Amino acid sequence: MKKTGRHILLCGFLSLALGAVNAQETRFFMTVNKNQVVLNDNFQVRITFENGRGNVEPIDFSAFQVIAGPNLSTASQIIQGAVSTNYTMTYFLRPIKTGKFTLGPAKTVINGKNYATEAIVVEVLSGGSTSQQSPQSGGTSNYTQQPSADKNVQIIIELSKRKVYIGEQITARYVLLTRYRNLEATDTRYPTLPGFWSEEIKNDQSTWEPNLEMVNGVAYRKAYLKTQILFPQRAGTSKLEPIEFTCRVDRSLFNPGTEIKVKSNAPSIEVLAFPTGSPKGFDGAVGNLNFSATVSRTEVKVNEAIDLKINVSGSGNLTLIGAPKMEFPPDFEVYDPEIKDRISINAGGVNGTRSFQYLIIPRYPGSYEIPEMNFVWFNPAKAAYESVRQGPYTIQVTGEAGQGAIAGQTRARNKVSQSAQDIRYIYTDSQSLEVKNAYFFGSVTYYTALGSPLLLLMLVLFVRRRRDSMAQNTSLVRRRGANKMAKGRLKSAKKALDHSDDKLFYAEVFKALYGYLSDKLNIPLSHLTRPTILKALQDQNVDSTLSGRLQGALDTCEMARFAPVTDVQSNSFYGETVTLIEKLESNLK
Amino acid sequence: MRILAFILLFFSSVSVLLAQPSGNALREFELGTETYREGNYESALEHFQKAAEQAGGFALEYNLANSFFKLNQIPECILHYERALKYEPSNEDALYNLQLANDLIVDRIETLPRSKLNRWWRSFRFGMGPSAWTWLSIVFSLGCAALFFLFYVSNGIGWKRFGFFGGIIFLIATGLTYGLAQSAYAFRTASKSAIVFTDKVDVKSEPRDQAIQVFVLHTGSKVSLLGEEGEWVEIEIASGSRGWMLRTDLNEI
Numbered sequence: 001m002k003k004t005g006r007h008i009l010l011c012g013f014l015s016l017a018l019g020a021v022n023a024q025e026t027r028f029f030m031t032v033n034k035n036q037v038v039l040n041d042n043f044q045v046r047i048t049f050e051n052g053r054g055n056v057e058p059i060d061f062s063a064f065q066v067i068a069g070p071n072l073s074t075a076s077q078i079i080q081g082a083v084s085t086n087y088t089m090t091y092f093l094r095p096i097k098t099g100k101f102t103l104g105p106a107k108t109v110i111n112g113k114n115y116a117t118e119a120i121v122v123e124v125l126s127g128g129s130t131s132q133q134s135p136q137s138g139g140t141s142n143y144t145q146q147p148s149a150d151k152n153v154q155i156i157i158e159l160s161k162r163k164v165y166i167g168e169q170i171t172a173r174y175v176l177l178t179r180y181r182n183l184e185a186t187d188t189r190y191p192t193l194p195g196f197w198s199e200e201i202k203n204d205q206s207t208w209e210p211n212l213e214m215v216n217g218v219a220y221r222k223a224y225l226k227t228q229i230l231f232p233q234r235a236g237t238s239k240l241e242p243i244e245f246t247c248r249v250d251r252s253l254f255n256p257g258t259e260i261k262v263k264s265n266a267p268s269i270e271v272l273a274f275p276t277g278s279p280k281g282f283d284g285a286v287g288n289l290n291f292s293a294t295v296s297r298t299e300v301k302v303n304e305a306i307d308l309k310i311n312v313s314g315s316g317n318l319t320l321i322g323a324p325k326m327e328f329p330p331d332f333e334v335y336d337p338e339i340k341d342r343i344s345i346n347a348g349g350v351n352g353t354r355s356f357q358y359l360i361i362p363r364y365p366g367s368y369e370i371p372e373m374n375f376v377w378f379n380p381a382k383a384a385y386e387s388v389r390q391g392p393y394t395i396q397v398t399g400e401a402g403q404g405a406i407a408g409q410t411r412a413r414n415k416v417s418q419s420a421q422d423i424r425y426i427y428t429d430s431q432s433l434e435v436k437n438a439y440f441f442g443s444v445t446y447y448t449a450l451g452s453p454l455l456l457l458m459l460v461l462f463v464r465r466r467r468d469s470m471a472q473n474t475s476l477v478r479r480r481g482a483n484k485m486a487k488g489r490l491k492s493a494k495k496a497l498d499h500s501d502d503k504l505f506y507a508e509v510f511k512a513l514y515g516y517l518s519d520k521l522n523i524p525l526s527h528l529t530r531p532t533i534l535k536a537l538q539d540q541n542v543d544s545t546l547s548g549r550l551q552g553a554l555d556t557c558e559m560a561r562f563a564p565v566t567d568v569q570s571n572s573f574y575g576e577t578v579t580l581i582e583k584l585e586s587n588l589k
Numbered sequence: 590m591r592i593l594a595f596i597l598l599f600f601s602s603v604s605v606l607l608a609q610p611s612g613n614a615l616r617e618f619e620l621g622t623e624t625y626r627e628g629n630y631e632s633a634l635e636h637f638q639k640a641a642e643q644a645g646g647f648a649l650e651y652n653l654a655n656s657f658f659k660l661n662q663i664p665e666c667i668l669h670y671e672r673a674l675k676y677e678p679s680n681e682d683a684l685y686n687l688q689l690a691n692d693l694i695v696d697r698i699e700t701l702p703r704s705k706l707n708r709w710w711r712s713f714r715f716g717m718g719p720s721a722w723t724w725l726s727i728v729f730s731l732g733c734a735a736l737f738f739l740f741y742v743s744n745g746i747g748w749k750r751f752g753f754f755g756g757i758i759f760l761i762a763t764g765l766t767y768g769l770a771q772s773a774y775a776f777r778t779a780s781k782s783a784i785v786f787t788d789k790v791d792v793k794s795e796p797r798d799q800a801i802q803v804f805v806l807h808t809g810s811k812v813s814l815l816g817e818e819g820e821w822v823e824i825e826i827a828s829g830s831r832g833w834m835l836r837t838d839l840n841e842i
Contacts, residue, residue: 423686426655427648428622433610434646441719441774449727450767453734461741 026052030106030117031219036151037124042067042094047106047117049087054108054115056089063101063124064093095124118214152179154220155245155264163270167286167317168380169349170230170269172240177213177220180249186259188225191241195271197231197320199345227347231286231317235273242266274378279385283324285377287316287350293373293390302399306360308370310337310390313353316377318343323356324375329368333361362397369394486581489516494574502570506560509577513554516581520588530554542587549580610644618644621652630659647676651683658690664809664840666690668784671811671842675777679712694809714769715776722770726763733759780841783824785810785834792832796821803832812839 027050037043047056047070069091076085095101101124106117153176160171174190213222225243232238243264251257274282289312296307312321319341328334335358343352362368369392376387440446487494493508518525521536530551537547556573621636634656641649654669670687674680703711733756740752785806793800796818804826806812812824815831822839825831 421689423655423658423689424682426622426625426652427682429648430615430618430622432646432648433614433618433640433644435610436641436643436645437778439719439774439778441723441770446723446727450730450763453731457734457737460738464741 026050026110026113026115028052028054028106028108028110028115028117029214030104030120031214032103032120032122033218035120035122035218037095037122039095039098039124039126042092043122045091045093045103045120047089049085049108049110051084052110053085053087054110057107059104059106061091061093061103063097063099064095066091067094068092095122098124098126100124153177153183153245153247153249153260153262154215155225155243155262157240157243157264157267159267159269161269162267163272164232165272165286165378165380165383166232166235166274167284167320167378168232169287169315169317170232171347171349172228172230173347174225174227174243174264176223176225176245177215178247178249179218179220182250182252182257184248184251184257185225185245186248187244187246189244190226191243193230193240195232195234195236195238197233197317199229199231199319199350201227201229201345201347229345229350230269231320232269232271235271237268237270239266239268275383275385278378279376279387281374281387282376282378282385283322285312285316285321285375286380287314287318287377288379288381289314289316289318289377289386291375291377291388291390295370295393295395298393299396299398300362302363302365302397303361306362306395308358308360308393310356310358310373311353312355312375315349315351318350318352318354321354324373326358326373327371328360329370331362331364331366332368333363335359362395365397365399367394367396485585486516486578489581490574490577493577497570497574502560502564505570505574506557509573510554510557513550513557513577513581516584520584540588542584546580546583546587549576550584553577553580614640614642614644618649618652621656625652625656630656634660645676647673647680647683650676651680651686654683654686654690658686663690663693664784664786667694667809667811668840668842671782671784675715675842676718677712678715678776679708691809695807696810715773717773719770719774719777722766722773726766726770729759729763729766733763780814782811782813783822783839783841785812785838786840787838790834790838792824792830792834794832796823796833800833804830806834811842814841 028048030045030047032046033044045059047059070089071092073088073090074086075088076083078084101122103120103122104117105119108115156175156177158173158175161168164170176185207223209222209224211222212219214220225245245262245264246259247262248257248259291310291312293308293310296309297304300306310324312318323337323339326334337356337358340355340357341352343350343354345351360370372392373390374387375390376385378384379386489512490509493505493512496502496505496508514525514528517523517533517536518528521528521533521540523532523536533550534547537550553573553576617636617640621633621640624630624636625633634653637649637653637656641653650669650673654666654673657663657666657669667687667690670683670690673683674687677683736752736756736759738752740749740756743749743752785808788808790806791802792804792806794803795801806826810826812826812834815823815825817823817836818833820836821833822836823831823833824839
């Protein structure tokens, strides 16, 4: 009961605070400290007057036993000279039977004006089932209860609308209601919003709302955790995920408090598709909008700038509106539009103006036209498409091309960009066709062709060399034969020379020469005389020096028969005779 | 007299090798290009395939690949682009189209870009085909023989020197061009890689069905052929991973 008393004090304090805020306003209301009561448990009903006093019509408490009351309490407060009074009647009741019972509404007349409270439904549960209304229940059972079942902390998603068109804005507010005095939010998981574009309203810190929120007669403190503006992006019914909120309550120096986890409701939103037959130029703009366009000048000189300003204003999905498609004359140099937003986002929605500012510079003189602009949007309030046309604007450009401040500056040119990829075209020249798998390389013909020149060369060289060597050989053999033959004929002469028998030597040489000439010239020895020898040699075209040398050798032999000669002379004569016979041999046939 | 007979024999066999493909193939090729121009790719493909029974060449393989691409038969398309590249390894059009086709297959194939020098060298080596190198080697061989002959026959020291050194240079050139002809011939005829034609192939660690599956390839991927074992072939993919798969899942380039 001590705890309950504390809460009464708390309630009183809250009431005072309320009185302070609405100092001059008269208010009349009824509260209960819990609206789910277990049989045989007490609860309180309080009827409060603020800044006024009247008689309360008796309330039907027949379903309850009145344990005590009405207890009366009065409080007054002066804030900045304004006096506020607070008068409270408190009943302590105990339920008699289970079921749902309606209290009130309480009615009164204050200063001739009728006031009525809201009716409060109290549910009476059979004994011992739960003790949900924990803080006032007098026990410590609240520390063991299921967190999600705690009705003293509630999270609610409030939606401004439940049935909207695509792109129509919905204000979603995430509300925290609590009856705990001391609450610390530790974790808040906001739902992801698939299918919605959201704009968040900037809110530095959640604060408690000044007024208590009455839910079925129970007063809750209220705070807006977050406010968002939602723009649905696709048609169909979508259900928002609940918020998961974790908080710690009743934390104090000696008490770690209790952690409570709460899940919010999960409201569903029905999103309607746009009506069929959207007009040309509709690009998804939704809201209560307006459209305007202005051109700064319509008569300019070449290279002077023109401003084209397009404004979309009103309430709607302004932040999603893109620049309207414009077709400017090709001789205009147009820069990308500058987008300026003056948009406020608050609980009332997204309002303001989005403007697109084009900077246009005509580069050539002439008369040009900026074509008509048609802005189409969907107005969900009227469930109809609306449109505004602006323009066309005729621009007169004077002067000469290339003049002015930016003369000489080249025009920006479009890059040729590839929009789609495809393979390159086929080859159509049939001349490049080849016979299949016919390769010259590796064939016998190829190797023949490759090797034959070199083989041929070798063959030619071999034949030449052979012929050369054979020719050389015959003369060599003949020379060698002649030498042998001469030495053979001079064999006995050589023997005589070795025995130093000079006379015999010269006689033998003489005999050998005659014998050789007889053989060679086919003249019998008996007919062989100096004149016949000379004639025969002449017939065979032996040159005169050789025959002269032969004559000389024969003379020497004849002379040596009569006059003695030295060994040295004999030796050299032998050699001379050998070469003489060799020479003759090669000259005679 | 013998030499003359040689030369006659030589030219007669060469004229056989220089023969053009049959008129039938040429006609089919032209019909193919015509129907392709009209956008009738099925018919174009049929004509090109008929032409390919008798003839070959870059243009034919390239056109076949294009027709397959248009008919969305990507593995065949890749196979024929690869074959076309065997004729002209640096053809820009074929490389570009092959890249587009490779973008459409399941497996990403990372091919290292070749340097400019490498591309030039490849097109120099293989671009002319083996026949150009074959002919060049014969020309060098003839020149070499002629110069050595000059060296032996001439009397002047200048001519002799010219014949000797010229002959040596031409002999080296003959060897080089022969080597190039051989490598170009091998490049054109030997198949060192293949294209996967089955939708999904489990590549095994060993050439048998129960072996561990190493990786999975999908249709259109290019693999290098390393070896074979019965009906199994050992393959390597661009990343360097190796494995075994059945020959029937492949088509050699």
